[in-house]
Amino acid sequence: MGYQVAVPPRRLDATFAALADPTRRAILHRLASGEASVTELAEPFAMSQPAISKHLKVLERAGLISRGRDAQRRPRRLEPAPLAEATHWLEAYRRLWEASFQRLDTLLDEMKTHNKKKRAPSPRGKRR
Amino acid sequence: MGYQVAVPPRRLDATFAALADPTRRAILHRLASGEASVTELAEPFAMSQPAISKHLKVLERAGLISRGRDAQRRPRRLEPAPLAEATHWLEAYRRLWEASFQRLDTLLDEMKTHNKKKRAPSPRGKRR
Numbered sequence: 001m002g003y004q005v006a007v008p009p010r011r012l013d014a015t016f017a018a019l020a021d022p023t024r025r026a027i028l029h030r031l032a033s034g035e036a037s038v039t040e041l042a043e044p045f046a047m048s049q050p051a052i053s054k055h056l057k058v059l060e061r062a063g064l065i066s067r068g069r070d071a072q073r074r075p076r077r078l079e080p081a082p083l084a085e086a087t088h089w090l091e092a093y094r095r096l097w098e099a100s101f102q103r104l105d106t107l108l109d110e111m112k113t114h115n116k117k118k119r120a121p122s123p124r125g126k127r128r
Numbered sequence: 129m130g131y132q133v134a135v136p137p138r139r140l141d142a143t144f145a146a147l148a149d150p151t152r153r154a155i156l157h158r159l160a161s162g163e164a165s166v167t168e169l170a171e172p173f174a175m176s177q178p179a180i181s182k183h184l185k186v187l188e189r190a191g192l193i194s195r196g197r198d199a200q201r202r203p204r205r206l207e208p209a210p211l212a213e214a215t216h217w218l219e220a221y222r223r224l225w226e227a228s229f230q231r232l233d234t235l236l237d238e239m240k241t242h243n244k245k246k247r248a249p250s251p252r253g254k255r256r
Contacts, residue, residue: 020142090218093206
């Protein structure tokens with residue numbers, strides 16, 4: 001995948017700040033399955049429409065959503081490019097957590113082997 | 129890779145909020161190559177040590193860094209688990225941006241084909 005463009009720091013700031021809220025993440029989740037009007041987006045939340053609109057503004061400023069052409073509904077649509085950029089930034093650290101999971105796996109394996117040795121006495125021992 | 133644990137929303141909030149700052153991202157970048165004391169971390173930035181300490185507190189509260197045992201240096205170390213969780217959340221959207229890059233590729237291919245057809249007239253046409 002050819003997405004290797006250097007991302008201006010401010011764009012990453014805006015993307016990560018927009019993602020730091022559960023309602024905004026839920027809105028993106030909803031939009032991942034298709035565009036939706038503000039009313040439709042507000043429905044599942046115990047929130048006023050102005051409160052939802054505020055969240056939508058944050059997402060829009062971060063370039064994570066855009067508005068459709070239908071003048072009446074003004075449906076919102078997910079714009080995945082900033083999510084790709086954020087993932088690209090995080091990917092650089094993948095080797096670090098993969099290494100730490102590897103260490104954890106090794107530790108668990110060692111513990112299992114150790115426990116097996118302790119728990120399974122020889123058949124002779126069992127019959128005594 | 130078996131990292132499929134559901135992450136509490138507050139942890140993701142804290143992780144994304146911590147990542148929404150270029151200095152904090154630069155600190156993580158530095159720590160990716162090994163632990164470092166606060167003084168060492170402050171060096172490359174035109175920032176006071178208290179200012180850096182504030183950023184370190186945000187990173188620490190988000191679980192992105194921890195303190196080493198050396199009582200004098202108190203070196204900071206990167207903790208990659210929250211980065212793994214954030215990437216895991218973003219991965220769910222990968223198919224969306226891959227689809228949109230695909231559409232872009234198709235569009236570019238179509239434009240190339242179209243331009244070739246326009247620019248390369250038949251030899252007969254050229255000699256006319």
